[in-house]
Amino acid sequence: xxxxxxxxxxxxxxxxxxxxxxxxxxxxxxxxxxxxxxxxxxxxxxxxxxxxxxxxxxxxxxxxxxxxxxxxxxxxxxxxxxxxxxxxxxxxxxxxxxxxxxxxxxxxxxxxxxxxxxxxxxxxxxxxxxxxxxxxxxxxxxxxxxxxxxxxxxxxxxxxxxxxxxxxxxxxxxxxxxxxxxxxxxxxxxxxxxxxxxxxxxxxxxxxxxxxxxxxxxxxxxxxxxxxxxxxxxxxxxxxxxxxxxxxxxxxxxxxxxxxxxxxxxxxxxxxxxxxxxxxxxxxxxxxxxxxxxxxxxxxxxxxxxxxxxxxxxxxxxxxxxxxxxxxxxxxxxxxxxxxxxxxxxxxxxxxxxxxxxx
Amino acid sequence: xxxxxxxxxxxxxxxxxxxxxxxxxxxxxxxxxxxxxxxxxxxxxxxxxxxxxxxxxxxxxxxxxxxxxxxxxxxxxxxxxxxxxxxxxxxxxxxxxxxxxxxxxxxxxxxxxxxxxxxxxxxxxxxxxxxxxxxxxxxxxxxxxxxxxxxxxxxxxxxxxxxxxxxxxxxxxxxxxxxxxxxxxxxxxxxxxxxxxxxxxxxxxxxxxxxxxxxxxxxxxxxxxxxxxxxxxxxxxxxxxxxxxxxxxxxxxxxxxxxxxxxxxxxxxxxxxxxxxxxxxxxxxx
Numbered sequence: 180x181x182x183x184x185x186x187x188x189x190x191x192x193x194x195x196x197x198x199x200x201x202x203x204x205x206x207x208x209x210x211x212x213x214x215x216x217x218x219x220x221x222x223x224x225x226x227x228x229x230x231x232x233x234x235x236x237x238x239x240x241x242x243x244x245x246x247x248x249x250x251x252x253x254x255x256x257x258x259x260x261x262x263x264x265x266x267x268x269x270x271x272x273x274x275x276x277x278x279x280x281x282x283x284x285x286x287x288x289x290x291x292x293x294x295x296x297x298x299x300x301x302x303x304x305x306x307x308x309x310x311x312x313x314x315x316x317x318x319x320x321x322x323x324x325x326x327x328x329x330x331x332x333x334x335x336x337x338x339x340x341x342x343x344x345x346x347x348x349x350x351x352x353x354x355x356x357x358x359x360x361x362x363x364x365x366x367x368x369x370x371x372x373x374x375x376x377x378x379x380x381x382x383x384x385x386x387x388x389x390x391x392x393x394x395x396x397x398x399x400x401x402x403x404x405x406x407x408x409x410x411x412x413x414x415x416x417x418x419x420x421x422x423x424x425x426x427x428x429x430x431x432x433x434x435x436x437x438x439x440x441x442x443x444x445x446x447x448x449x450x451x452x453x454x455x456x457x458x459x460x461x462x463x464x465x466x467x468x469x470x471x472x473x474x475x476x477x478x479x480x481x482x483x484x485x486x487x488x489x490x491x492x493x494x495x496x497x498x499x500x501x502x503x504x505x506x507x508x509x510x511x512x513x514x515x516x517x518x519x520x521x522x523x524x525x526x527x528x529x530x531x532x533x534x535x536x537x538x
Numbered sequence: 539x540x541x542x543x544x545x546x547x548x549x550x551x552x553x554x555x556x557x558x559x560x561x562x563x564x565x566x567x568x569x570x571x572x573x574x575x576x577x578x579x580x581x582x583x584x585x586x587x588x589x590x591x592x593x594x595x596x597x598x599x600x601x602x603x604x605x606x607x608x609x610x611x612x613x614x615x616x617x618x619x620x621x622x623x624x625x626x627x628x629x630x631x632x633x634x635x636x637x638x639x640x641x642x643x644x645x646x647x648x649x650x651x652x653x654x655x656x657x658x659x660x661x662x663x664x665x666x667x668x669x670x671x672x673x674x675x676x677x678x679x680x681x682x683x684x685x686x687x688x689x690x691x692x693x694x695x696x697x698x699x700x701x702x703x704x705x706x707x708x709x710x711x712x713x714x715x716x717x718x719x720x721x722x723x724x725x726x727x728x729x730x731x732x733x734x735x736x737x738x739x740x741x742x743x744x745x746x747x748x749x750x751x752x753x754x755x756x757x758x759x760x761x762x763x764x765x766x767x768x769x770x771x772x773x774x775x776x777x778x779x780x781x782x783x784x785x786x787x788x789x790x791x792x793x794x795x796x797x798x799x800x801x802x803x804x805x806x807x808x809x810x811x812x813x814x815x816x817x818x819x820x821x822x823x824x
Binding site: 204206210211212213216231232233234235236237247248249250395399402403415418419421422423425426428 | 588589590592595609610671674675686687768769770771773778780781782783784785786787788790
């Protein structure tokens with residue numbers, strides 16, 4: 180019996196040792212695999228702190244995690260509309276510009292800066308862009324003529340059944356994105372709350388019959404050749420592209436990014452839950468360092484928000500071909516719309532539109 | 539003079555028997571297929587030399603190596619395993635004493651105690667998770683500045699949902715043993731603690747082990763309650779898997795498959811060894 184007690188005591192002391200890690204910590208809420216581990220280690224060394232990473236897979240989960248306060252986050256990286264929502268609810272700390280010497284408007288891509296200027300007032304004071312991209316149309320290149328069709332008709336391929344006769348079309352099973360595609364086709368603002376316009380969108384989506392309503396599986400289906408056309412986020416496209424390249428098999432798909440488009444960007448913010456705002460500023464400043472942003476982008480593979488980091492990516496031998504061959508840079512979009520938070524009533528309406536469209 | 543009388547079944551009955559036997563085997567095959575097919579797929583993916591996992595591109599063990607290079611994954615596995623061990627140990631100790639206590643209550647009180655014990659078992663995980671979270675939120679409001687959520691809050695929650703299962707598996711064993719056993723031990727000169735240690739606990743050992751196994755399996759694969767009660771970067775494996783936005787990033791899918799295969803094979807080995815030892819022991823006795 181004494182033996183067992185001794186073993187138990189050792190185990191329990193081990194437990195206490197394992198759970199107690201010393202030193203101040205910076206709590207970061209991020210997407211999974213969305214930040215270079217080397218950079219985080221470098222930051223930890225430089226500032227003598229511990230970075231505790233927590234991950235979420237949707238903006239809504241990020242929102243609940245920030246609000247639940249089970250972890251008091253110092254830095255979070257939500258997307259555009261969630262930044263807006265958090266801002267409206269007063270959950271974001273305004274940046275102290277003196278602590279962010281790297282945060283200058285000339286630092287970011289010019290196109291992105293234009294979009295941010297038109298975005299909700301005050302966004303520049305609370306959010307520092309991280310990566311950005313757009314929506315796109317992923318299509319199967321092994322189907323002869325499909326490339327011409329997609330490139331000449333753009334968003335029409337989702338709403339003109341005659342054009343895509345004989346092709347399998349997939350639509351994003353998310354109300355905001357499916358509605359965005361319809362609004363882009365109709366030429367409306369993606370943040371419209373106009374009742375008549377939304378009714379028109381509803382009728383348009385209802386008249387379509389898509390082969391598949393999916394989310395992450397859409398890109399897999401197109402890459403396998405089980406689907407010909409699908410709505411996709413540029414980030415998702417590059418994820419599957421890099422995986423296919425790693426496998427060294429033929430790439431039988433491509434993405435077309437129409438000129439009038441949704442533009443998304445993820446941005447670093449400091450939630451009001453932060454217990455160590457100075458350190459949070461230092462972290463953001465560190466990530467905004469051009470060299471660090473470039474290193475981060477080479478590892479993640481998305482388009483960095485920093486102008487200089489993008490230019491360095493173009494010159495990077497690993498990425499030159501990819502950037503030339505695929506729509507890597509979202510800055511070519513002539514008319515970009517950034518999602519804003521539209522409030523719960525409109526979101527409810529969106530859900531009804533989606534349910535009707537699928538039914 | 540025993541004469542074997544052969545009774546030949548009527549033809550119709552024989553056909554019926556044949557049909558029922560075919561049905562039995564098809565059903566059995568179907569169930570085995572449903573249970574083991576996903577495991578086979580996961581095992582195949584874990585040795586598939588492909589980043590997309592869309593087709594089988596050759597055998598490899600590199601994911602098993604890469605698994606150990608992914609810090610986030612390794613940390614989550616470490617948390618999962620240590621949490622399962624501690625939750626099992628503590629809930630087994632608590633559950634053993636609780637069930638001995640419940641067993642010695644009067645019949646009416648015992649029924650009430652068992653009912654109370656069953657509530658967390660029957661409760662939906664999400665309800666348990668949310669109310670534990672709210673309770674801990676309350677603690678963090680009462681004592682400002684304390685970091686409630688993390689390893690210990692999750693461990694507490696795991697003990698909370700494991701203990702009732704341990705109690706449930708020990709109580710029937712206690713009912714089986716003679717109610718005078720404890721008194722007999724005292725009469726023969728045992729002190730009460732000794733009687734408990736030397737007589738009662740050994741005679742309910744099977745129940746304790748079964749309860750511990752249930753607690754371990756409950757803890758190692760829990761997601762919902764852990765998700766609600768954890769925080770500050772403490773993730774167990776299922777939470778890590780759930781937070782993967784994209785299975786193609788850094789081969790998350792393959793690494794998860796490798797871990798799952800290790801767990802499945804490990805469980806299988808434990809079962810085989812356990813049964814082997816049991817069979818040998820039985821042989822030795824007879």
